[in-house]
Structures are given as structure tokens and as C-alpha cells.
Amino acid sequence: MRTSYDLQNEKFLDIHNVWQIFPTAKGPFTALQNVNLSIAKGEFVSLIGHSGCGKSTLLNLIAGLTLPARGGLLCANREITKPGPERAVVFQNHSLLPWLTCFDNIYLGVERVFGATNLVSRRETGQDGESKASLTARTDAALAMVGLQHARDKRPHEISGGMKQRVGIARALAMEPQVLLMDEPFGALDALTRAKLQDELLTIVEATGSTVVMVTHDVDEAVLLSDRIVMLTTPTADKAATIGKILEVNLPRPRDRVHLAGDPYYQKARKSVIDFLYAK
Numbered sequence: 001m002r003t004s005y006d007l008q009n010e011k012f013l014d015i016h017n018v019w020q021i022f023p024t025a026k027g028p029f030t031a032l033q034n035v036n037l038s039i040a041k042g043e044f045v046s047l048i049g050h051s052g053c054g055k056s057t058l059l060n061l062i063a064g065l066t067l068p069a070r071g072g073l074l075c076a077n078r079e080i081t082k083p084g085p086e087r088a089v090v091f092q093n094h095s096l097l098p099w100l101t102c103f104d105n106i107y108l109g110v111e112r113v114f115g116a117t118n119l120v121s122r123r124e125t126g127q128d129g130e131s132k133a134s135l136t137a138r139t140d141a142a143l144a145m146v147g148l149q150h151a152r153d154k155r156p157h158e159i160s161g162g163m164k165q166r167v168g169i170a171r172a173l174a175m176e177p178q179v180l181l182m183d184e185p186f187g188a189l190d191a192l193t194r195a196k197l198q199d200e201l202l203t204i205v206e207a208t209g210s211t212v213v214m215v216t217h218d219v220d221e222a223v224l225l226s227d228r229i230v231m232l233t234t235p236t237a238d239k240a241a242t243i244g245k246i247l248e249v250n251l252p253r254p255r256d257r258v259h260l261a262g263d264p265y266y267q268k269a270r271k272s273v274i275d276f277l278y279a280k
């Protein structure tokens with residue numbers, strides 16, 4: 001029998017009948033309509049769909065950066081009304097603070113979650129914040145994870161686009177969030193770095209049990225990483241986007257990209273997404 005605890009875990013993220021409407025010069029623009037999706041704790045979900053079909057809009061809603069026009073979103077049974085450290089975001093355009101070094105960009109997030117400055121949560125948990133040495137060690141470990149120790153003291157304008165994206169990924173991972181929200185996190189990377197970071201992400205997510213929602217344009221990336229692939233679509237040109245199809249990827253983990261390339265189930269999953277994206 002399923003307990004209420006199981007049910008809460010099955011609906012760890014719960015998106016209920018969500019609509020998003022933006023005011024524009026030509027009047028209200030409905031970007032998303034009637035989106036319903038429950039994501040289990042520890043699940044890895046990809047959002048895929050054509051440019052402009054509302055992927056970032058949906059991710060921003062889960063992040064609490066925007067509020068829905070209608071419907072509601074829950075995380076662990078609590079309504080999402082604002083951003084929180086339990087839901088870290090890797091943005092589509094890295095969004096690092098330009099005046100801070102790579103180290104300080106990550107340290108800022110780490111301190112917010114684990115440092116003594118977070119007085120409210122410290123009062124709630126009764127714990128002291130971690131020492132400066134411990135926060136520094138966390139930050140350096142995150143830099144090492146994305147291979148950027150050498151860029152530790154550089155500022156964003158001094159590093160490449162792919163490196164900036166890696167700092168953004170390190171910043172999110174270093175906060176050890178319950179939910180990791182990623183908007184095309186590997187889009188700006190070369191194929192080798194991308195593969196390395198995808199593998200790294202799989203290892204980290206398996207170790208931490210994080211729930212992940214990732215936007216991607218890359219079908220192989222979606223199949224390799226996900227438990228489910230959520231395909232967004234606009235039913236007709238004049239209609240707002242919504243979920244068109246959801247594909248479960250029942251491939252055993254840990255997954256090996258070389259081995260999977262020749263796997264018939266992998267090929268079938270891949271074809272199913274491609275058919276959906278290009279048949280319309």
C-alpha cells in the first residue's frame with residue numbers, strides 16, 4: 001500500500017494546471033496553457049521542444065522566478081512562490097556576476113546555503129554556519145569538478161563562453177540543491193567537454209539523489225540522462241504551448257554512452273523523440 005510519504009515523493013514537484021500569460025504591447029500573450037506534470041523525488045526529467053515553445057518559461061516557474069497566471073506549483077508539498085536555495089538554477093545564459101571572480105561567484109551561493117549569514121534558517125535548524133575554510137573547500141571542490149581550478153581568480157569577461165557555463169553549473173552543484181533546474185546547461189560547450197560534464201552530472205545526481213529538470217535541444221542528451229522526456233508543443237500556430245507527449249526512458253543505470261549507442265531500446269527512444277519534434 002502506498003503511504004502519504006510515498007505519494008509526496010511521487011509528486012515531489014507538482015505542476016498543476018499551469019498557465020503563463022505575459023503582457024505585451026499587442027496585449028496578453030499566452031505562452032503556456034494547461035501544463036500538468038508530477039515529478040518524483042530523485043527523478044531526472046528533460047524538457048524538449050522547438051525554440052520559443054515555453055521551456056524556459058516553465059523552468060522559471062519551477063524556480064519561483066515568475067508566478068503562474070493560473071494554476072499552481074508545489075515542491076515538497078509547499079507552494080512555490082519565490083526562488084529558494086533548495087532549487088538551484090543553471091541559466092541558459094550563465095548569468096554570473098561580472099565583477100566577481102569565478103571563485104567568488106560560486107562562493108556567494110555556497111555561503112548563502114552553508115554559511116552563517118543565513119540567519120533565518122540557522123535559527124530554524126539551530127546549527128551554526130560552516131567555517132570559512134569549509135566554505136572555501138566546497139567552492140574549490142566545485143571548481144575542480146568542472147575542471148576550472150586554473151580560472152579560479154579570473155573574472156567572467158576573461159574566460160570563454162563554455163567556461164562561464166561551467167562556472168554556472170559548478171555554482172548550482174556546490175549548493176547541493178534538492179532540485180537542480182538547468183536551462184540548456186551544456187549548449188555552449190564543445191562535444192568532448194559536454195560528454196565529460198554529462199557523465200559528471202550523472203555521477204553527482206546518482207550520489208546526491210537530486211531531482212533534475214533540464215531543458216535541452218539535444219535528443220541524445222535527453223535520452224542518455226533522463227528518466228522521462230517531456231515534449232512541449234504548440235498544438236496549432238495560434239495556440240499556447242503545452243505538454244504534447246511524455247516518453248519514459250527505462251534504461252538501466254549507470255548508463256554508458258558508448259554501450260548505449262548500439263542499444264536497440266536507446267535507438268527506439270531516440271527515434272520516438274525525433275519523430276515527435278520533426279513530424280509536425
Ligand SMILES: Nc1ncnc2c1ncn2[C@@H]1O[C@H](COP(=O)(O)OP(=O)(O)OP(=O)(O)O)[C@@H](O)[C@H]1O
Nearest residue numbers: 022023024029031050051052053054055056057058
Ligand atoms: N517576459 C516575456 N514577455 C513576453 N513574452 C515572453 C516573455 N518570456 C517569454 N515570452 C514568450 O513566450 C514564449 C516562450 O518563451 P521561452 O523563452 O519559454 O521559450 P523556449 O522554449 O525557452 O525557447 P528557446 O529554446 O529559444 O530558449 C516565446 O514566444 C517568447 O517570446
Ligand SMILES: [Mg+2]
Nearest residue numbers: 055056092183
Ligand atoms: Mg529557453
